[in-house]
Amino acid sequence: MKQTIKLLVLAALVGISAQSVNAQSKKDKKVSEKVQKKVVYQVFTRLFGNTNQNNKPWGTKEENGVGKFADFTEVALDEIKKLGVTHIWYTGVPHHALVGDYTKYGISNDDPDVVKGRAGSPYAVKDYYNVNPDLAVDPANRLAEFEALIDRTHKAGLKLLIDIVPNHVARRYEGKSNPPGVRDFGADDDTSVEYARDNNFYYIPNSSFKVPYSPDYKPLGGDPAPGSDGYFDEVPAKWTGNGSRLAQPDINDWYETVKINYGIRPDGSKDFPELPAGYDAKDYKAHFEFWKDKSVPSSWIKFRDIALYWIAKGVDGFRYDMAEMVPYEFWSFMNSSIKMKNPDAFLLAEVYNPNEYRNYIKLGKMDYLYDKVDLYDKLKEVIQGKSLPDPVTDIQNRFQDIEHHLLHFLDNHDEQRLASDAFAGTPEKGMPLMVLSATISSSPTMIYFGQEVGERGDLDSGFGKPTRTTIFDYAGVPSHQRWMNSGRFDGGALSDSEKKLRDFYKRLLNFTLEADAMTGTFVELQTENRKQGEQYKPGLYSFARYSAKQKLLIVTNFSWVSEADFTLEVPEALIKTWKFKDGSYPLKEKLYGNHTSTLEVKNGKGFVKLKLAPSESVILEVQK
Template identity: 60%
Template structure:
């Protein structure tokens, strides 16, 4: 989610200028540069970790390169569900992908006229950008009409995409945004008996347990003002008049309680009420601490038969609706703004229906991580505030590897649950000047991020070809690829090559980068040691005399049964010189005086030689190079 509406964001890294069926409450519910770039169709022998490929669905297949600021769908084009052809899906899978996160699928507010399909027009005064924020959902029981070749058949087209994704050997994730909905939520497609959010609310009170929203009683909503900002860039629009009819005003999505929210508030959305009173106390049963150790089944049994706030059932039924359509999991936006007890209720109900469902949550407060995993029954959380932020500083030349080792150790007990990423829709592109200024600087970071843990790795579309997010698209500033406007993504479009997805128009540096991503992510997805024990070799090697190992290099290992993985990355743009790398004998079979380890990337194999109680080898790294070995 976002602040001033000018940033794509749910997380703290954003900055201004840069988002029930009624009556059923108690029912259960060689050189990489010369390698062939063609898509890989062979099945992956997946013995490693999950790999999530996040695609901004509206942008992925768009071949239009106009990129006019505030450009219409006709001028700038839009991607469709149908662009995810077998060739496209195979190219995604070749990056080790197990799950595709199709971002922006649920029907959200857009500035496009679909009235002939019975869809009401959305007011630009409470829509961010021309294409709208994917986190201002207007109808949870249907999908974005922009994404369909035939908007009347949009749901059927998405169901066909689910089938194609499954046929390609991958699973489907979509967003659910329980904390807030669009200011003008109205479902055309809800099943019989399902009422809209707020339809039965008592609007004469600020709060009632079974109200879906909070109200500013007796005051009308007023559109926020900001100097220099005009919806649609100032273009004349019949609904763009600085007004939006809402009486009484509702609390804004980020919890702002004013009838006129600030322009930095999430003013295009309204806060959902889960039975949390305005003073912060709870109007529902508290989950006992011992449930941190209990199973999904025991959590589901705890909630069975209890009378709970109406919003809980509404979102339970939405999640079940999509699971029943074949969706394999969810990414939950701003999960920390919704009580842990609700997540226990929702996630245990999902796991009863789909035990393998993939449940990923956006949580940015480290002191809440364990509660949302253990009591909230999340499978995975973003490792943003610790791992990503520290790794970003190292990539920018502002941090030391020892800091990364320390923050990773702090969450060692929950490390398998902490998803790693270098880019997503909220974060700056690595190649953008405000981040690293070069996609090459992401190479050692990718290897470390993807191989240090058994937790899933997330890749954002265009990351593997060095997309820099430099387009001026209208709402918000560059460095992030816009999620609010219609835009083409140039580096990705070159790789797409008119639908061949073979890199045919990519530059040589883009091809080399893409192949490096394929190599690293193949290790992550297939190497058995990825799910084994992690051991940092950093402190051990920092103290080695006559070695060029410094705070700009990171060596670590992973071991499982008879499989071992040794990784060393160089964050320096300059070559290292000779490094005397020490490897503890307890990581390898210490009976042999010399052990040959196999090269997994484009470099030579090495021998580990016994040196007292440890093994050692001598190697060097080029600038920004990673070497990975199997033993």
């Protein structure tokens, strides 16, 4: 497919013959038929079903409420499915450190001095073989309640992902639910040395951990709590999750976690076998065979076994936190093992270094990586008036060989809400971003719960700042709660504008699942149209997507103040590729059907008269 896109771009730029493009497109046909567009709906599990609207900063779960697995009813899951979703990512499921007393269930209390917020960080997992007790109606039965959710999710026609956080675990990891023969992280470590290959942690010998200090921060906002005394017993001290080697990490470090050792020596060298040359072209079966007879670090085996435990329970895949902080050789070992059990497993990694993308896809056997540093960041600049949309073309061209693997999103638990003042400012201004993000490639699209009704993330919940929905404290999510409508999940309490916004998301996401061209070829139209000058306003971006069955022209108006009245030009090379003769071709608008337009082909070049309102987008299908 990469050669097809490259040739089409060249054809659009310089008008070369489309014959070679057609030849390559035929070769791509078999590939595109195997590719399916996917839509991931991320939910922060403890927030999703919470109907409590108290929202006291640093409030307890009794004061502010907490969502449960049981809140994902058949009705809720059915409505999520109807939104145009194929996968749900249940964020924050594995048992992580939190401030709460579950000792009667055999769970030790966590120290508030090394817990972020009151409800705790999902990145600080303390038991990988069980789930967060907050999420269960009966904490003693929490694993069975999650297993029931797995079953309900599948019955709704959806697949599900959970988190694995491979780079670090909670400061005090305690596996209370380990299967027979499974030893806790660190249980067999030699703590007298900084590093040993089969140690699970890195140590700072002859030192004691000291809780970070800041005059501007107090655990739980200063509320008294058992164990909140500025002291945490850890001797010897361990490296902190983000790699800090200080016994007293900085308050901005990931001090609630400790870093996992994957056989990377303190000097950065590798203490494990490396993949031979050529393995970037081999499939997961070959990678699995390579590792079968190799001795690998203890941490590799522990995380592989954790993943296979959840796969056996019916989990359909994982989102890997900060995957680039772990060597891709481990991912080859881990992911090939998963794929041998479930070839269709959905493996998504948080990676922010574009120079490493291909290593994690081709050598690490990841299915998908975040497309944050490029497309997300550029679209944020565009809507804030800091950039024209033109560089989007360069992004698509640079990653054309791996475009299917770069998951697109505009909102998630780590980022500022799309509708917040720090991003688009209003949900309507985010709509053209969403159209482009969801339709420009064959990659999966992800949305974050509440995004589809314009959640702004402007609550002060305790730890962390507004503009993103809290992941550390107990809270309700106001816009989402109005859609939830006291458990009816019918949007009955939404405002008219929120209903209109959700309808937009529903139309767009379902279109991407149904449209054959979404798994076809991308051709940028921007270069040719920018030559028009002022008629083609700087806030416009246009491109084509096509397959053998469907041909689309997609235009977005990123301006939220200016109407765009112009004629879209379709380059001669693309018209030749489509084998269109001079004449008129009706166009059907696929989102709302509110544009009546025609593709006029004259002297081998296409023209479409359009008028777009501020923040409006059109998806035009050629009727032939």
